[in-house]
Amino acid sequence: MPGTPPTRFVYLGPEGTFTEAALRTIPAAERGLRTPARSVPEALEAVRAGDADAALVPLENSVGGAIPVTLDELVTGSPLVITREVVIPVEFVLAARALTPLAGIRSIAAHPQASAQCRNWLLANVPDAVIVDVLSNAAAAISAAAGEHDAALCAPIGVPRNALTVLAEKVADHADAVTRFALLSRPGPIGEPTGDDVTSLAVSIRHDQVGALLAVLTELAVRGINLSRIESRPTGVQLGTYVFFLDCTGHAAEPGLGEALQGLRRICADVRFLGSYPRHRLTPEAPVASPRGLSSTDFTDSAAWLTRLRQGDLA
Numbered sequence: 001m002p003g004t005p006p007t008r009f010v011y012l013g014p015e016g017t018f019t020e021a022a023l024r025t026i027p028a029a030e031r032g033l034r035t036p037a038r039s040v041p042e043a044l045e046a047v048r049a050g051d052a053d054a055a056l057v058p059l060e061n062s063v064g065g066a067i068p069v070t071l072d073e074l075v076t077g078s079p080l081v082i083t084r085e086v087v088i089p090v091e092f093v094l095a096a097r098a099l100t101p102l103a104g105i106r107s108i109a110a111h112p113q114a115s116a117q118c119r120n121w122l123l124a125n126v127p128d129a130v131i132v133d134v135l136s137n138a139a140a141a142i143s144a145a146a147g148e149h150d151a152a153l154c155a156p157i158g159v160p161r162n163a164l165t166v167l168a169e170k171v172a173d174h175a176d177a178v179t180r181f182a183l184l185s186r187p188g189p190i191g192e193p194t195g196d197d198v199t200s201l202a203v204s205i206r207h208d209q210v211g212a213l214l215a216v217l218t219e220l221a222v223r224g225i226n227l228s229r230i231e232s233r234p235t236g237v238q239l240g241t242y243v244f245f246l247d248c249t250g251h252a253a254e255p256g257l258g259e260a261l262q263g264l265r266r267i268c269a270d271v272r273f274l275g276s277y278p279r280h281r282l283t284p285e286a287p288v289a290s291p292r293g294l295s296s297t298d299f300t301d302s303a304a305w306l307t308r309l310r311q312g313d314l315a
Contacts, residue, residue, distance in 0.1 A: 006053030006185060007032040010046045012039070016138035016158040022086045022181045023056045040069045047184060048078050055080075059182040061090065063117050063174050066231050066245075070182070075202045075233075075243050075272055082200055082275035083191075084183040087282055092118055092137075092171040094126075095164035096144055096151040102167065105129045109140040110153035118153060120173045126151075178282065190276050193251035198228070200274035201246045203264060204235070212267070213244070219263035220248060223256045224294030245274075252276040255299035256290075 009029045012019045013036020020036070023029045035052065037043035043055040060066045074080065092114055096105070107130045108115075108122070115122065115131045122131065132149055134140050141158030143149050151167060152158070159166055205212035220227055229247035250257040253276065264271050290296075308314075 008035070008051075008053045009033065009056065010035045010037050010043045010052040010054075011056040012043055012058060013037055014136055014138045016141055016155065016161050017136055018088065018090060018155045018157075018179060019056060019058060019181065021155060021157045022088045022179070025086055025088065026056075026084070026183070029056075040067070041073055044073050044077070044080060044184060047080060047186060050186075054083070054183050054185045056086065056181050056183050059085070059180045060229075061113075061177070061179045063090075063177050064113060068233065071202075071231065071233050071243075071245055074245075074274055079187055079272065080184040081187050081273065082182045082277050083185050084277050085198065085280045086181040086183065087178050087280045088181075089282070090117065090172065090177040090179050091156065091169070092153050093156050093159060093166050094151055094153055094168040094171050095141065095159050095162075095166050097147060097164060099165050100150065100167060102126050103128075105150045105167075107132055107149040108151045108153055109134045109143040109149040111135070111137050111140060114140070114153045117177060118171050118173060121171050122153075125168070180280075184275075190252055193253050193276075194278045196279045196281075197249070197251040197276055198279050199248045199250055199252055199257055199276040201248070201261075201264070202272040202274055203244050203246060203268045204242075204270040205244065206267070206269045207241065209267075215267050216244070216246075216264060219260050219267070220246075223260050223299075224291045225250055225257055225260055250276075254296045255303060256294060256296060259299065 005028050009023060009032055011023045015036055023034060040057045043057055046052040047055045057070050058067045059070055102125055105126050109132050112133050114137055134143060137154045138158055140152035141154040141162045141164060144152035145162035145164055203216060205216060226249040227246060228249060231245040232242040235241045235243055
């Protein structure tokens with residue numbers, strides 16, 4: 001977003017987690033002030049209250065799916081917008097206070113999500129170890145360093161901070177697992193398109209309208225806008241009412257997506273704009289060409305043609 005770049009960052013803590021590792025990939029965050037929060041709501045409330053300029057929180061994991069608390073927080077309270085996404089590989093390490101044979105490990109501290117993503121590896125390599133649930137990856141590393149457990153399943157960032165020794169690297173059942181994080185700020189003028197952007201929305205459909213969800217998808221499809229993710233969450237108001245979270249290719253400043261946003265505004269009970277921001281790719285990919293008649297140039301040309309028509313210029 002234009003304007004002064006953020007200098008005060010809050011993130012889902014504690015220190016030594018994948019969220020901190022993701023935040024430190026952002027140059028401004030590496031230079032700025034970084035403060036851990038105890039929960040996603042606490043992190044986002046710090047931004048809303050003006051106590052922080054931006055918050056980094058997990059949005060989804062390629063194995064476990066979306067993070068429900070983050071989605072719920074995005075549609076409650078005053079609006080926040082995603083200004084950047086960060087995608088990092090999720091590679092756990094098994095670490096202990098000293099080099100220890102795997103066969104000698106009897107207890108391993110692990111966050112439940114970490115042990116779930118490494119279940120098969122743990123069964124194959126440390127079948128006799130008891131997995132003890134802890135509140136975070138950082139807490140796992142701290143407990144191993146304190147000698148409370150023989151080893152920890154933790155993020156690599158937690159190893160040097162707790163003077164641990166790595167017993168096994170890249171511990172995971174899914175070698176390509178990644179987690180996607182969202183950097184959220186208070187709303188402001190949107191930036192310029194980069195040519196490879198994502199726009200995130202939260203839409204509520206009209207429940208007395210037959211085919212309401214199909215109508216939402218049609219507004220995007222007829223303009224050649226690809227829907228890369230759709231996720232539903234209950235509103236909490238009554239059974240059967242949902243908010244749909246959409247990730248679309250494109251940027252709100254582009255005419256095609258702009259038309260789609262207008263269409264969604266007309267047909268939906270509510271549309272909350274969650275941001276247009278550059279897509280984070282772990283590996284470079286060639287851009288996908290727009291279908292014939294659906295590029296930004298095509299939309300601009302057709303709008304100019306309609307303006308001339310309304311002015312009586314039929315040449």
